[in-house]
Amino acid sequence: MKERIGIYPGSFDPITNGHLDILQRGLELFDTLVVAIAHNIEKQGLFSVEERKDLILRSVEGNHNIIVDSFEGLQADYVRKMNARFVLRGLRAMSDFEYEFQIASMNRNLNPDMDTIFMMTSKDYFFVSSRTIKEVASFGGSVESLVPRVVEEALRQKFGGL
Numbered sequence: 001m002k003e004r005i006g007i008y009p010g011s012f013d014p015i016t017n018g019h020l021d022i023l024q025r026g027l028e029l030f031d032t033l034v035v036a037i038a039h040n041i042e043k044q045g046l047f048s049v050e051e052r053k054d055l056i057l058r059s060v061e062g063n064h065n066i067i068v069d070s071f072e073g074l075q076a077d078y079v080r081k082m083n084a085r086f087v088l089r090g091l092r093a094m095s096d097f098e099y100e101f102q103i104a105s106m107n108r109n110l111n112p113d114m115d116t117i118f119m120m121t122s123k124d125y126f127f128v129s130s131r132t133i134k135e136v137a138s139f140g141g142s143v144e145s146l147v148p149r150v151v152e153e154a155l156r157q158k159f160g161g162l
């Protein structure tokens with residue numbers, strides 16, 4: 001049987017337990033999931049793409065069904081290049097839906113062979129986003145149990161003395 005490859009694109013700046021939850025559940029649908037870090041030259045993140053990659057790899061250590069990669073440019077082109085058909089995305093609230101609906105529709109317009117699969121967030125992570133995690137950590141708040149331990153440490157190093 002043909003191997004099913006799913007692409008899980010995003011910023012992952014940094015990876016959170018919300019992302020990991022989608023990844024774990026996504027592996028029920030796909031044999032291999034490629035976590036694809038979108039490299040946006042105009043959007044300077046807190047972590048460099050290399051740092052993000054390293055944090056993801058250390059968070060999913062030992063899981064051979066997960067590949068970590070990065071890409072520049074259009075998601076639709078990257079999916080084609082990877083010979084994949086499906087993109088996996090997580091959905092949190094109504095606000096996610098509107099944005100995701102637009103992107104998924106545009107992607108299909110660009111690459112009619114691709115489709116986007118959405119998974120609803122778990123009740124434990126609906127309020128977790130990389131942005132809020134960074135905000136809380138920057139003010140010295142605890143993000144324990146919302147991000148992997150390696151990310152907690154990396155945030156502590158970035159913001160110092162938490």
Ligand code: ADP
Nearest residue numbers: 009010011012018019089090091121125128129
């Ligand atoms: P982007 O900048 O593309 O939104 P993110 O790294 O913020 O990248 O998110 C990547 C994907 O993971 C998106 O589909 C997003 O909706 C999903 N995601 C992020 N956080 C969560 C969460 N807590 N629960 C479910 N899905 C999530």
